Amino acid sequence: MLLSLPAVPSLIAAPLLPATRPLRAGPLASSHTVDEEQQQRSELHALLKSLEPYAEQPLEDATTLPPAAYTSTALFEREVETIFRPGWLCVGHVCQVREKGDYVTLDLLGELLLLVNDGTRLRVLSRVCTHRWAPVVGEGRGTCKAFTCPFHFWSFRLDGSCIKAPLMDDSTAFDAIEHPLHEYRSEVVDGFVYVNLDGAAPPLSSQLAGMSQRLVSWRPDEMESYIELTYDCPFNWKIVVETFMECYHHLGAHEATFEPNFPARLSWTEDARPAWTVGHAKPRPGREVSAFEAGLPRFPHLETEAERQAFALYNVFPSQLLHAMPDRVLWFRLQPLSAERTVVTTFCLVPPGTMQMEDFEATRDEQRELMDKINREDIAVNEMQQVGARSGAVRPGKLNSKLEKALWQLNAFVARAVCAH
Known part of the structure; x- marks a missing residue:
């Protein structure tokens, strides 16, 4: 429940x-x-x-x-x-993340969301590390170049891809590219950022x-x-x-x-x-x-x-x-x-x-x-x-x-x- x-x-x-x-x-x-x-x-x-x-x-x-x-x-x-x-679900507005590296966090229905400008587009990522599930960034907003989990120092680019996983080269069959932060389906309509948590909703822009x-x-x-x-x-x-x-x-x-x-x-x-x-x-x-x-x-x-x-x-x-x-x-x-x-x-x-x-x-x-x-x-x-x-x-x-x-x-x-x- x-x-x-x-x-x-x-x-x-x-x-x-x-x-x-x-x-x-x-x-x-x-x-x-x-x-x-x-x-x-x-x-x-x-x-x-x-x-x-x-x-x-x-x-x-x-x-x-x-x-x-x-x-x-x-x-x-x-x-x-x-x-x-x-x-x-509307989670933000583009004015909150105008510049590359700007981010805002939001907890919604059990999901730890991370709205970020990666320099090419806005993304809604999970801020949960793909290693042992600690948040890679604290609650709030800010500007950064990358996200680093405080637990084991795994690092992620602004687009969610994994940059570094310390000492994991000692582990067999590990490839950092296979461990990005989860990205939720999102759309920007009239400056507002919307997320679809289950990823299966019809496109929003035509509906609005x-x-x-x-x-x-x-x-x-x-x-x-x-x-x-x-x-x-x-x-x-x-x-x-x-x-x-x-x-x-x-x-x-x-x-x-x-x-x-x-x-x-x-x-x-x-x-x-x-x-x-x-x-x-x-x-x-x-x-x-x-x-x-x-x-x-x-x-x-x-x-x-x-x-x-x-x-x-x-x-x-x-x-x-x-x-x-x-x-x-x-x-x-x-x-x-x-x-x-x-x-x-x-x-x-x-x-x-x-x-x-x-x-x-x-x-x-x-x-x-x-x-x-x-x-x-x-x-x-x-x-x-x-x-x-x-x-x-x-x-x-x-x-x-x-x-x-x-x-x-x-x-x-x-x-x-x-x-x-």
Whole structure:
């Protein structure tokens, strides 16, 4: 079964990998008895049967998923195997690894990933040494010429090939070329780096062609990273996606932040494409300009009025979240750790040259404070929602077919995947 860590009582905007709380979610040897395993299989079977109708549920009848879909460890394990490993997961942006030797590490679903620029292209490698499995580089980011395992000093080039394995010439039938770091299948689309863990997914770029056309005026591959905030959240990954994709909660959670400028009633969601969907919100009449004032330069190539007034919320299924505005693009990277724990990192991307603004640091500090405030408004209600999902009294709730259409779309995506086999 997968590692299931206890819910986190407080939230952090801090280093991604605290030493006392390793971010691991991968298969472990089961300690369950035969009876416990049979009970889990029975409970999962019943839950999957209850999810089947969501694959084709009419929008007018839309409800939330059953509460157990947010608390069940067995269902989370199935999501990992049927949604996350077979799918495309966004792990970074090209601005993080612009130069040769730049790298970023990320632990995702038990895999120790290494996003690196090898001078010719970006790769997503395993940072696990092919000798005795120690990581060849520590957690974080940096720039280097090669990776050397601290255990026995095996060394690897930026492309993952093995350079040196000390004293292995004494071993028979050893050839360093046969021991590269594992490389995961990856694609770069619109500046974002995606990984497919099982290596069998259909190509992604063609699936996102329509979304790429929508974003072309933002020139996303040229964006620069402006702010990065990380939160260790005690709730299910689907709750993060659901809350991001609907503006209905502006009425409550964001009463003083988003609702005055982007009222819930002026939001809507388009019909979903197979790989992505997008929702929108209009500025409150009379605030079409002030709603976007943040002290940041706007993207210079926005051509249409719709682009200059954009408040577009994208979900690349299952878990990439992207918020496009005229002066910044926010994207959320999710690391699901268990049924009730998700690490969420929020990035703010801005037009090239923003960091050269005269009052850059003051503006960035102000925007970081605002981003953190809004994120914590969401986190507060999401924590309450996860607690409520554990109650034996709750049942699937009726959704607003206009304002919560994106939840209905996500429900169908999840149900089709987990019930397919």
